[in-house]
Amino acid sequence: MQRWNDVSQIPSDIGGSVVTLGNFDGVHRGHRAVLTEVLAQAVDGLTSVAVTFDPHPVAVLYPERAPGLITSLDHRLALLEAAGVDAVLVLEFTREFAQLTPDEFVEQVFVDALSARVVVVGEDTRFGVRNSGDVATLLELGERFGFEVVTVRDQGADGEHSRWSSTQVRELLSDGDVGGAARVLGRPHRVSGVVVHGDHRGRELGYPTANLERHCDGLVPADGVYAGWLVRPQRPASDPDSTLPAAISIGTNPTFEGTSRRVEAYVLDRTDLDLYGEPVTLEFVARLRPTLRFDSVDELLDRMAEDVTKSREILSTMVPVQPA
Template sequence: MQRWNDLGQIPPDFGPCVVTLGNFDGVHRGHRYVLQSVLEQASRRGVPSVAVTFDPHPLEVLFPDRAPQHLTSLDQRLALIEAVGLDAVLVQPFTTDLAKLTPREYVELVFVGALRAELVVVGQDTRFGVKNSGDVHTLAELGAEHGFEVIALDDLGEGRRWSSTMVREQLLAGRVDQAASILGRPHRVSGTVVHGFHRGRELGYPTANLGHDSDGLVPDDGVYAGWFLRLDLPEGAPDRVLPAAISVGTNPTFEGTRRTVEAYVLDRTDLDLYGEHVAIEFVEHLRPTLKFDSIEALLEVMADDVERTRSVLTTIVPEHVTGQ
């Protein structure tokens, strides 16, 4: 998949093409429905398929205090878009100058001038241009004027439209299985393994701690069953994807104050993971974070956490795991 980081990188003779527009944070099932429609329409017409997205998120520039937490890093977002099969993606740097463009100015600059779009495929909730003043009706009017078609796809969802906001709500409530049903895959948090307090090793359950610069929204405090991915290993390596019991929280039994994400890889005490680039995928919430009166009580519950994790993951084949 070709990647352009600004309009100047698009070849002057590029187009015609089929294009879509959106933030695509999480690249959930609703997003993929739009992207797959773009791919199908482009294949039918024999032209390239293109997604236009933004970095950073527009709210980070316009209203930083209202900016949502990212579900995915930019690299993961682009990998998920590429997995659909699109030919190219334009990652527009979102600036205050870009935000000032009227819907007409934006369409003429990007869809008409740079991409020579013959079809634009969007969702019903699409907004663009200054103060989000453009919608699908605006786009259709501009398309009729400039010679490109517009398809506005119906929303997808089960009682409520699938959205990145809805995924965030589920994750912040600890409902990682519900988030996964919208995403079409387990939610992922990735980062580098760093040294923690080494309490897990002392207790017989060595954990890999993610650094605080990790990518992806961290779910609500609690204990989860999930997958531990060693991203530095090649795909197909025996130890690349491992079952894990995951803890999110401040370790209240030890009077902790710093929120951490740590994973115990089931039945493995031989792994040296410090400095590795890894990902943790959340499959099922097991219990809330608790404060225990004794180490013995903690160990008893941790043993149960491990067995429940084993039970949850035994029937699941991690087919979702790719190089993303």
């Protein structure tokens, strides 16, 4: 997959393209429905292109309302590549860029830079200054500039009243509903970071944990204990230690009067691992319980043993999904 960080990097001989645009945070099932239509339209040598933005527009225009990102830019690009598009154009979103009218954006990006023949969008697509452009605007501009517009209907599971969306995923994760988030994403949610030293209290208790650095990639779910996988991306997938079952804890360790929020994982039945300094990915499968404060260490140990048993039961019936 080609990555372009500016329209100046797009080859002048691109010929023609099928284009879609969006933030694509999470690259969830709704996004992938649009991407599938892009690939279906990209025939006769047309290049399939996803146009996205970095940073998130809300983070630039309304920093106080900026959403937590489900996926880092690198993960987003990996997921877009896995979806099969030929290229991604990552446009730097600035206040100046935000002043482009819908006409200016379409002419400069879709027409002049990408030679768009087809533009595929979801029903809720908005673009241009103050989000003043919508599907109707695109249809008018398509007639003017000679490209076709294909609209993909909102996607959602049977019986759900709301469509699949990044906002929905964020809300589910904020509630600790990692199973619900996985259904919208089409895969387990993941958080990545480098393993750092903690208090070493877990090792003293018989449950050594891998503590992730404070600033992780991926939206951290609500405090609680989860069953999941610890993935070691630097190891080949064929290595039996590349993906390991884990009990994951998020919270402040209230039993020990902790104040800083931490993400840590105990690899089930393993005390021999040295993960310090290694980048790892945690994939969340199921929430076991909220974070609790225990009156004694013995009570904590009893509950941790239960958590490990539940995690083992849940994960023993599953095959881990290798992240993109």
